[in-house]
Amino acid sequence: MNICKTVEDVRALSTAWHKEGKTIGLVPTMGYLHDGHASLMDIAHRHADKIIVSVFVNPTQFGPNEDLDKYPRDFERDQAVCEAHGVDAIFYPTPQLMYAPDFSTWVHEDSLSQLMCGQSRPIHFRGVCTVCTKLFNISLCDVAVFGKKDAQQALIIRRMVRDLNMPLQIVLAPLVREADGLAMSSRNKYLSAEEHQRALSISKGIFAAQKRYEEGERNADALKRILTESIQKGEGQIDYVVLMDQDTLRPIEQIDRPALLACAAFFGKTRLIDNVFLE
Ligand code: PAF
Numbered sequence: 001m002n003i004c005k006t007v008e009d010v011r012a013l014s015t016a017w018h019k020e021g022k023t024i025g026l027v028p029t030m031g032y033l034h035d036g037h038a039s040l041m042d043i044a045h046r047h048a049d050k051i052i053v054s055v056f057v058n059p060t061q062f063g064p065n066e067d068l069d070k071y072p073r074d075f076e077r078d079q080a081v082c083e084a085h086g087v088d089a090i091f092y093p094t095p096q097l098m099y100a101p102d103f104s105t106w107v108h109e110d111s112l113s114q115l116m117c118g119q120s121r122p123i124h125f126r127g128v129c130t131v132c133t134k135l136f137n138i139s140l141c142d143v144a145v146f147g148k149k150d151a152q153q154a155l156i157i158r159r160m161v162r163d164l165n166m167p168l169q170i171v172l173a174p175l176v177r178e179a180d181g182l183a184m185s186s187r188n189k190y191l192s193a194e195e196h197q198r199a200l201s202i203s204k205g206i207f208a209a210q211k212r213y214e215e216g217e218r219n220a221d222a223l224k225r226i227l228t229e230s231i232q233k234g235e236g237q238i239d240y241v242v243l244m245d246q247d248t249l250r251p252i253e254q255i256d257r258p259a260l261l262a263c264a265a266f267f268g269k270t271r272l273i274d275n276v277f278l279e
Contacts, residue, residue, distance in 0.1 A: 001082060002089040007138050010052065010091050014140040022049035026141035028132060031055040032072040033081040036176040036184035040145045041085040043173045047143045053082050054091040054135050056098065061127030072189050091139065098134060107133045109163075112156045112249045117264060117273070120239055128153055129160050141168055149175040149183050151260055151275045155249065175275070177203065183274045195267040201234025202227075202265060202274045209261055210276045218255045223278075227263055236265035236272075246277065 004010040014024055025048030027040045037053075044051045055078050062068035075092065082090055106126055112118075113125035136144060146154040158170045176184045181203035182196065191199060205227035213223060220243035228241045244251055246258040255278055262275035 001079070001087055003079070004089055004091050005093060006097065007093075010089065010138055011140065013050075013089055014052075017050045018140065023142040024048055024140060025051045026135060026139045026144040027051065027053045027087075028135050028144065028146070029053060029055055029078075030057045030071065030186065031078050032074055032186040032189075033078045034184050034186065036147055036149060038081055038085050039176050040147055040173050041082070041087055043171060044143065044145045045086060047145070047169070047171055048141075050088045051086065052089045052091055052139050052141065053078075053087050054093075054139070056091070056093055056131070056135075058098075058127055058131040059095050060099065060130060061124050063121055063123060066121070067187075067190075072186055091135070098131070106130050107160065107164075109156045109160050112152065112159055115244070115249050116152050116240055116242060116262060118152075120264070125153070125156055129156065132157055133160070133164075133166075136166060136168055143169045143171055145171045145173050147173050147175060148275070148277060149185065150273070151262055151277070152249065155246070181207070183272070185272065187270055187272065190270040191267060195270065198234040198236065199265075199267045199270075199272055201230045201232075201236060202263065202272060204234075205230025205263075206261070206274050206276050210278070213255070213261075213278050220251070220253050220255065220259075223255075223261055227261065231263065231265050234267070236267050239264035239266065239271065246279070 025044035027044050029037050057071050059068055107129040108126045109129050118125055146157055154172050161170050181200055209223045209226040224241050224243050231238055241263045243261050246260050258279040260277055264273045
C-alpha cells in the first residue's frame with residue numbers, strides 16, 4: 001500500500017493506473033477509521049480497480065467553536081484498517097499542503113447547504129465542497145464513495161458534481177450501525193457510557209418511525225413526532241428533526257416522493273446525526 005503525502009505522489013500513481021486502463025475509486029475520510037469507513041472501502045472495490053483513501057482532518061469545515069483540535073486522530077490504526085481492506089494508496093496531506101497561506105478559492109453549493117446542519121454550521125458545507133473538489137482533482141478518481149450517514153453531505157456532493165460537470169460518479173453507501181443501533185461515527189468516542197446509552201434513543205426513534213412508515217404512515221408530522229419524543233426521552237438536546245424531499249431537501253408534509261427523515265441532537269457536548277431514507 002502506498003502512502004502519498006504530496007499531490008505529485010498521488011498524481012503519479014493515478015496517471016500510471018489510468019495508463020494501464022484501471023479505474024480509480026476515492027473514499028474521502030477524516031481518519032480515525034471505523035467499520036463504517038471500512039464498508040465504504042469494500043463498496044469502492046465493487047466500482048473501481050484501484051482504491052485511494054484520503055485521510056485529512058479538513059480545517060475549513062470546522063467552525064470557530066467546533067472540535068477541530070480535539071478531533072480524534074490515529075494514523076497507524078488508519079493504515080492497518082486500509083491495509084486490511086485492500087486499499088491501494090492513502091493520501092495523507094498536511095493542512096499546509098492543502099491550503100496555501102493566501103488560499104482564496106471556494107466551492108459553495110447554494111441551496112441544499114442552507115438547511116439542516118447548514119443552519120447551525122454555516123461554513124461547514126463550503127469547506128466540505130471545497131476539499132472534496134480538491135481531492136477529486138488531486139486523485140483523478142473516476143468514482144467517489146460517500147456514506148448515507150452524512151446524508152446531507154452526500155446529497156450536496158452529488159449535486160455539486162452534477163452542477164459543475166465533474167467527470168466522476170458518486171456512489172452513496174448504506175449507513176452502518178454499532179451492534180446496539182447507534183450510527184457509527186468517529187465522534188461516538190466522545191460519549192461517556194451514560195451518554196452512549198441515552199444516545200440510543202436516536203436510533204430507537206429512527207427504527208420506530210421507519211416501522212410506522214413501512215406500515216403505511218405518510219404524514220411527516222406523525223413520523224417526526226415519533227423521533228422527537230424518543231430523543232426527548234433520552235434527554236438529548238435536539239438541534240433539528242426534519243422530514244425532507246430527498247432531492248431538494250425542502251420540508252414535505254405528506255410523503256409522496258423519496259424522502260429523508262433526519263435529525264441532529266446533542267448528548268453532553270457531542271453532536272450526533274442520524275437518518276433514514278424513506279423510499
Ligand atoms: O465525511 C467526512 O469525513 C468529511 O466531511 C469529508 C467528506 C472527508 C470531507 O472532509
